[in-house]
Amino acid sequence: xxxxxxxxxxxxxxxxxxxxxxxxxxxxxxxxxxxxxxxxxxxxxxxxxxxxxxxxxxxxxxxxxxxxxxxxxxxxxxxxxxxxxxxxxxxxxxxxxxxxxxxxxxxxx
Amino acid sequence: xxxxxxxxxxxxxxxxxxxxxxxxxxxxxxxxxxxxxxxxxxxxxxxxxxxxxxxxxxxxxxxxxxxxxxxxxxxxxxxxxxxxxxxxxxxxxxxxxxxxxxxxxxxxxxxx
Numbered sequence: 688x689x690x691x692x693x694x695x696x697x698x699x700x701x702x703x704x705x706x707x708x709x710x711x712x713x714x715x716x717x718x719x720x721x722x723x724x725x726x727x728x729x730x731x732x733x734x735x736x737x738x739x740x741x742x743x744x745x746x747x748x749x750x751x752x753x754x755x756x757x758x759x760x761x762x763x764x765x766x767x768x769x770x771x772x773x774x775x776x777x778x779x780x781x782x783x784x785x786x787x788x789x790x791x792x793x794x795x796x
Numbered sequence: 797x798x799x800x801x802x803x804x805x806x807x808x809x810x811x812x813x814x815x816x817x818x819x820x821x822x823x824x825x826x827x828x829x830x831x832x833x834x835x836x837x838x839x840x841x842x843x844x845x846x847x848x849x850x851x852x853x854x855x856x857x858x859x860x861x862x863x864x865x866x867x868x869x870x871x872x873x874x875x876x877x878x879x880x881x882x883x884x885x886x887x888x889x890x891x892x893x894x895x896x897x898x899x900x901x902x903x904x905x906x907x908x
């Protein structure tokens with residue numbers, strides 16, 4: 688069974704700074720998708736970024752980028768120029784159905 | 797963008813009663829929908845995969861007779877919590893698959 692591990696229960700970043708959230712996973716499959724989701728206080732899940740395992744190039748969406756290391760089974764999320772609206776729970780997910788425990792990100796003004 | 801709604805957003809019921817939660821894809825069709833459960837300050841736990849026109853596929857440890865799932869149309873899936881008990885109190889989230897997963901806003905169930 689696939690497992691997703693987020694080892695940082697909480698992270699804090701100063702507004703306009705950069706923060707990296709960690710995620711590791713375990714799988715025996717060679718082709719899969721990895722996701723980062725954001726869950727603000729409203730509880731509405733929002734897709735932040737998606738990475739296809741067969742693509743070596745790291746996905747980027749504006750201020751959000753990932754560092755995908757397939758051999759190490761690592762999938763970290765980098766948020767640049769952090770904004771107050773980035774404060775939320777962030778979940779890493781494997782194939783869109785297996786979620787990590789989440790990281791609560793606080794953005795300090 | 798694709799919108800998924802859930803109804804009700806909140807429900808309080810007495811122990812022993814059944815509660816139905818609806819999940820609708822408003823502007824697209826989805827042959828596959830998912831149901832998740834989220835405990836306070838915890839992650840989403842996949843309960844089942846709902847496929848239109850066929851039986852749902854339940855995750856290990858999820859009682860299919862307690863959590864009845866019906867996916868009668870391409871835009872509607874329902875989750876019925878039968879004979880609810882206080883331990884069933886939780887936040888239930890559905891999603892619809894259309895290229896990517898679109899999540900509903902969730903339903904908070906409180907069983908007294």
